[in-house]
Amino acid sequence: MPSTIVTLKLNGTERELIARPSTTLLSALRDTFGLTGAKRGCAQGGCGSCTVLLDGRPAVSCLIPVVTVDGCAVETVEGLADGDRLDDVQQAFVDHFATQCGFCTPGMIMSATALLNREPAPTRQDVTEAICGNVCRCTGYEPIVTAVLSAAESRRDGAAEGRHDSAAERRHDGAGERHRDAAAPLSGKAAG
Amino acid sequence: MGRLTPIDTTYFKDERAGDFTVIGSAVQRSDARGHVTGRTLFFEDLTPPGLTHVKIHRSTRHHARIDRVDVSGALEVPGVLRVITHEDVPNNWYVVLRLIGVGPDDEPVLAEDRVLYRGEPIVAVVAETEEAAREGAARVVVDYTDLPAVLDVEAALADGAPIIKQAGTNHFVYEGHPCRRIRFGDVERGFAEADRIIEGRYSSSPIEHAPVEPTGCIVVPQGDGRLRIHSNTQAAFFTLDNTALILGVPPTSLRVVGGTVGGGFGGKVDVIVEPLACLAAMLTGRPAKYVYSRAEEMQVSSTRAAEHIHIKDGVMDDGRIVARQVTLYVDAGAYSRHSPYGTTKAAAHMPGPYTIPNVHVDCYCVYTNRTPSSAMRGFGVTIGDFALESHMDHVARELGMDPLRLRLKNAYRDGDMKAHRKIASGTALVEVIQSAADLVGHDLPPEYRAMSSAERPEG
């Protein structure tokens, strides 16, 4: 079968690629567009680390031939932050220490984002169902669940006060970014 | 703010005193921002131009002689650039731990005249695309003569078991002994003096590390002729030095760049992917990627060893354990990797965090025709702790004694001589038990409440 031209609305921008029938959406993102945030953990649809939003719904991009999503909107983790300003979900993952090795994190954040876009006030069960296709081997999931619930809360607070990005703004003092591998203390010593 | 586990400062109050600025602070992780934005670069996020792909044809047999290998079908696949067999590997035999003097070299990079486990690599195929490499690997034809396979540690050591290792025994040899031994006191005298003997047998299945990021590397030839290895290894110099030895090149011709790993848990300590990826890059003059598929990560990456553990305790009616004999079998699978080391670690860990005057430990590192095991989070100890602490509960039940009091009575303290003849210091078993009892409202009598790791109660 011949290659075809596929158009995607990728993180808000129209992009084209030439794709073979076997080219997956994950491969298009990573190999053609250089968006490596979506990870290839299994290429079997079983780990969720390649999760992106396809027309707003979470999808495991490793299983989707890109020719079948011609014309669709695709959102990846790279599209979430506004410049250096993290969105609520990203910020909550940082604040709640919900990342360890970080490999599952982009997929986890996209699954959480899909949930919060559809359900601004999720229950704990909503969260566990939303991320149940995302495997994490490091954290034991609890900090991730906490982060998603907290992100939902800060989004609601932001919406209620009519300043959606306020939480991120408030926290973005840049302290952790001055040096590549260092960050400022967020708090004093642990409770003794 | 992340949840913080509280520190109970009422324990070891004087010892833990200290005046720190940033130590003890819940500083944010320096890598978190990269993780949540997708900017953290894992090795596979590198896409050098001209990248080739390595896939492996693997053994379909547990134990077999290789009669013939036909790679012609692979070479006919469009896009296949090279096949690599054991003849292309300069120094095909290795053991990762030779860097610290462990031998013999018992594992081939690519199988020669026999395979010892299902999934053992036989031929590597280098191709323009992953699909072509996979197709090429599938087209390799291997003729086998099956040999009797051993899939159980105790069967492997039984009289008449087929010997599967070239060294002549189905177990690692520790300075002339078939097992790593601990001999402390006189266990037979201890059993004779004991009020009762309490035995238990425990076992486990192999466990996968299952990191979400598969094991792999990308090797990029440099302008100066060196190879830059982008790897998710857990040990950069282990990888560098072993790869150099296998390839027969000076270590200065290689450079390992890593340090960002999508979960390791011990699974990325074996040097498996880098030598073949380097060879592919050397033979083609192009960058090469060798990364496990998920099926390979599940099937052929090292496991946490299956273990069999027998415990025999001599116990007094008041709860004192006066003798403990442990026989432990580590299933190394087909090759040594880190298992001889882990087996010694298992021996040193016995008889657990208890002071027992008579201890006799035999830990066997046993070869079988199973997927090789190697390091995994807590190796040598995790399964041992399952056995030891299940057995402690068993002993407590047999005696009708509170399980925490049994442990407190036998807990090791500062100054005690451990079975491997090291004086214990900095112990805190007593205190973690006391604290955990508090967490669940488990009542401890005053004399147990007053116990301390710093001193042993009289009598």
Next chain:
Amino acid sequence: MAIRQGRGYAAVNYPTGMNLGGDPSQALVHATTMGGFVVTLSSVDLGQGLRTVVAQCAAETLGVPLENVIVDTADTDTGPHCMGTFASRGTHRVGNAVIMAAREAREVLLRVAADELEVDAEDLETDGTGFVRLKGAPEKKIHVSEVALAAHFRQGRTISGRGIFLKEPSTPVPETGEMDPDSCQAHACTVAEVEVDDETGVIEVLRLYNTYEVGRALNPAIATQQVEGGAWMGLSHALFESTEPYYPHSREHGPLDFAAYLMPGPADLPEQTSVFLERPAGNGPFGAKGIGEMTANAPIPAIANAVFDAVGVRLTSMPFTPEKVLRGLDELRAGRAG
């Protein structure tokens, strides 16, 4: 048929490092022109937070703000040798090497500052905010960026330090097993509370209570990540994980994917309550012990013992599948009947 509850206990210790072949790690520290401090390593961060924790060790030792510290790892061209990340050794070995390197760099820092201030280096101290100041006269001070510039462009000195931690190799005595294989021991006690369905054999872990003695929690949030994630892995090992097909059971290596290799998901989590104790190790960086591996260990037997408490079945083989629980219950009933 009923849902039965039980409680089980387990207490463990865990060795930090393993030096049967020598167990070294090295670190280099140097100041950049404007007073950044680069810690150069070849050590690997697997997600346990090593980069962050060693930056804390360097900042504490140098006496400069954490923001001034950069950690550069793991490149074998630039970073000195590290044995690797395993055996609960990273924080302990690398932390110690970084402290040693940072001490040496700090000495130079103070000597350069002393020349700039025209005082004795012994009379100087760092204030942790970026200044070197005269003890007892804090108004007499100089910023580390000024010190670094002076070192580079006026004094011609490198503000740098080298560190290594090596616990010398121990060779076991073949006959007795006498050896000194590790540096210190961390400790943990887990209490597990479970529910067992005696009709299906399914075990549900309701709560895990854990006390961990960690020497020193260098970063309590990251230490919390280690213990929570580790306890989850212990639970996962206990109840689910095996390469052997469940049914029909065999020694074949079964799973090919995450669908067949079972692990608990986010809906299967017990409530975890944890406490740290700190008994600093004399040889640990600020007293820290290695805890990364230990945290998975105590939950496994604690769960097995809780199952015994609940239904009287002694589970002696991992994982604790429903089939094993049911077979144990059958044996109990047969024993009672017989």
